[in-house]
Amino acid sequence: MKLAVFAQLLMTLALVLATAVAADPDLLQDLCVAHLSSGVKVNGFTCKDSSKVNASDFFSDIAAKPKPTNNTFGSAVTGVNVQVIPGLNTLGVSMSRIDYAPSGLNPPHTHPRATEIVFVLKGQLDVGFITTANKLISKTIKNGEIFVFPKGLVHFQKNNGKVPASVIAAFNSQFPGTQSVATTLFAASPPVPDHVLTQTFQVGTKMVDKIKSRLKPNK
Numbered sequence: 095m096k097l098a099v100f101a102q103l104l105m106t107l108a109l110v111l112a113t114a115v116a117a118d119p120d121l122l123q124d125l126c127v128a129h130l131s132s133g134v135k136v137n138g139f140t141c142k143d144s145s146k147v148n149a150s151d152f153f154s155d156i157a158a159k160p161k162p163t164n165n166t167f168g169s170a171v172t173g174v175n176v177q178v179i180p181g182l183n184t185l186g187v188s189m190s191r192i193d194y195a196p197s198g199l200n201p202p203h204t205h206p207r208a209t210e211i212v213f214v215l216k217g218q219l220d221v222g223f224i225t226t227a228n229k230l231i232s233k234t235i236k237n238g239e240i241f242v243f244p245k246g247l248v249h250f251q252k253n254n255g256k257v258p259a260s261v262i263a264a265f266n267s268q269f270p271g272t273q274s275v276a277t278t279l280f281a282a283s284p285p286v287p288d289h290v291l292t293q294t295f296q297v298g299t300k301m302v303d304k305i306k307s308r309l310k311p312n313k
């Protein structure tokens with residue numbers, strides 16, 4: 095085999111391998127239950143003393159019941175990530191339960207560190223994501239059905255029924271992170287300057303301030 099061909103093969107292999115590990119890093123021991131209050135910062139959490147680990151580090155019942163949805167958007171996310179189940183630290187997976195009032199919306203947002211797959215527990219939702227080519231991929235899904243939102247892409251779910259809906263979501267990250275488009279731009283602290291937003295959205299300051307007042311931080 096010519097050296098150049100061999101070098102090219104090696105490079106292709108390296109690229110393939112790099113793609114294969116483009117998610118939460120793999121673990122280097124059986125378990126590493128998060129020491130959530132440790133002052134030591136690493137990529138993830140440090141491990142707590144394994145002699146103090148027990149079943150409660152791997153358990154949660156917070157997604158057993160629907161969360162109240164009487165808020166601005168009519169939806170509520172119950173995140174079941176490493177902050178809730180410390181035993182998820184270094185395992186690269188987590189879940190959420192999302193509840194929706196009739197017409198409730200989980201507004202457009204992204205998870206910078208994970209792909210999401212949702213299973214509809216009950217009700218019917220209009221869901222979709224937008225690719226970087228700005229194409230909307232959308233569908234109506236109902237109980238028992240599954241839909242996928244690829245990593246990092248902006249997506250949403252809206253209850254299109256007259257009764258409450260809920261889904262279970264799974265993520266390939268212990269802590270997927272969420273960036274909601276509207277609140278990121280209009281409710282950041284300190285605020286994104288008005289002139290940036292008026293120019294971005296091609297509207298006046300009044301309109302920008304109106305949206306800002308409706309989307310106060312922590313709402």
Ligand SMILES: *[C@@H]1O[C@H](CO)[C@@H](O)[C@H](O)[C@H]1NC(C)=O
Nearest residue numbers: 145146147148149150151153
């Ligand atoms: C696990 O240990 C904690 C104390 O570190 C204790 O409060 C809890 O009851 C234990 N849980 C189980 C399931 O043994």
Ligand SMILES: *[C@@H]1O[C@H](CO)[C@@H](O)[C@H](O)[C@H]1NC(C)=O
Nearest residue numbers: 161162163164165166167313
């Ligand atoms: C939502 O409803 C619960 C009772 O079901 C109530 O305690 C809570 O204050 C309400 N929240 C809002 C924001 O209206």
